[in-house]
Amino acid sequence: MKMLGVFGILVHVSQHAFGVEVYEGVGSVLLPCQISSVPLRPTVVWSRYDLTPSTIHQRYPEGDDFKNQNQRFRDRTSMKTDTLVTGDLSLTLRRPCLSDSGNYTCTVTVFGNEQRLADVELQVKDPFPPWAKGLVAVSVVLVVLAVAVGLFIYCYYFRTVPQVEVESGAESVQLPFRTTTDLPEDVTVEWRDWNNRKVHVYQDGSDRPEKQDEFYRNRTEMKKDLLRTGDLSLTLKHPICRGIYICRVYNREGRVLREKQVKLWDKVPQEEVVVESGAESVQLPFITTADLPGDVTMKWKDKDNRKVHVYQDGSDRPEEQDEFYRNRTEMKKDLLRTGDLSLTLKHPTDRDIFTCRVYREGRVLMEKDVKLEVKDQRPVKRIEDKEESVDIRNRSSSTDPTPLMADQSV
Known part of the structure; x- marks a missing residue:
């Protein structure tokens, strides 16, 4: 009976719809969703069904799960840490842009039953009217060369993804990542591959092999004193996959403190x-x-x-x-x-x-x-036969007595 009551509350809340307007460029926007009573061990999902994948943010009782998150919203969404206690399921979206406009849906799943809690229509507006854009365009022309030089320096000197080459069949390879030593002790370090599979997880002061993807089980290793030295490099045994590997360092609230990309490339023997x-x-x-x-x-x-x-x-x-x-x-x-x-x-x-x-x-x-x-040996044999016939003629002209007798008769 208690569970039925909870779902009655969820159905009632799901009838709510909200409209939120914000200008592009603001720090963040809040998409509201609240329930008066939180059911037992719920899964909360924010979605946009016009996108693929549709998941914007997912919260389990154990914490956030970004495995199925749409890449457009990577590192831009968050929920309160006590959201499953207070019932405030609102989503914070950072750095909203024009393409973020759309309908966002908040759902909760309990024991396999999904309930729709709220629909939020987000409109991200352009802060500049057309005449202002024209003025800005004229101003941009005056500084375009300086901007181009700055972008070139930034992209090619600061954002270039380092490459690591490895021989095919090598026993192991190291993906380098060295950072400062001022990391807090409660950080989480995650290495992932280009398919977003967890390659290695370090959390609460130790490795977490149970959180690895099975493909990488027993094939990775990180330094024991990585927080003291700042060496977050990953040793990958029997490397057979080439592509981009990403290491992210999160604090307790899930905010990214450090990030590094390494491109692994194998030499083709x-x-x-x-x-x-x-x-x-x-x-x-x-x-x-x-x-x-x-x-x-x-x-x-x-x-x-x-x-x-x-x-x-x-x-x-x-x-x-x-x-x-x-x-x-x-x-x-x-x-x-x-x-x-x-x-x-x-x-x-x-x-x-x-x-x-x-x-x-x-x-x-x-x-x-x-x-x-x-x-093919046949062309070589023909050349050898020709040389042999030439040698025979040469020997005949120098040793056969008949030509000498003919010369004497003359």
Whole structure:
């Protein structure tokens, strides 16, 4: 009966609609939503259903969860820390811009039942009338060169994302991040990848492996005294994913204190293989020590981008091969266990460059180039035969007695 009463309150509140107007450029705007009684262990979600993903902010009883948040609102939203105690579910949106105008919906979910609490129509207005914009445009022309130089210096010297290169199959790589040593002891340090997966979490003075994405479990490490030294670098074991990694440092209220991006890029190795013309087969080598997940896709292609061999979902896919290579290729059966991704090519016919790429969820985890050289001995033999015939004629002209006798008769 108590739970039914709570949901009665929620249904009553959901009938409220609000309109909020604000000028672009103000510090923040508050989107109101309140309930008189907070149910047991609710999940509060602010959404804009015209966007994808639609989640603007999400609050669990354990705290905020930004995993599914729309990237446009990253680091711009917050709720009060005691919101699930007081019933004030209002959302603070920082740095509102014109594109933030729209309908925002606050919902709460309790034991799988979702209730709509409030709809807020936000209108972000332009603070400058048209005539003022024209005046500003004229003024901007006078200083555009200075602004351009300033932006160039800022973008290329202060915001350039550092790159870290790693050899394919390396045991580990370090993503560097050094900052000042004045961090409070209650900070949270999170490393995430480009898919927003949690690579490593440090919280309350220790690592939190239970909050990692399973893909990175037992593969990351940070310094033990990172708060004392300010060294927030991350050691990533068996790096097989290239892309942008982001480290953020949050205070207890969820505000970002520090942020660093590191681009991880692997060098594409190339190996050369030479085989005699007419050979039955040749092996294009590719061996890695990385621990590959079971859902990877491997594609060998030639220089013309034809599919030489495809491995997907734990088995070969001959139907995806180019007809030129049909029934001429083979890979190891236990390649995920051994890391031997080499390709056996039957009846090699010509020189070529073959590339093997390993994909997961559409991203390249690793790749390798193999240059194949097919040696044809027939032209060399013809040259040797010609040289031999020349030598015979030379020997005949110098040692055969018949020409000498003919000269004497003359």
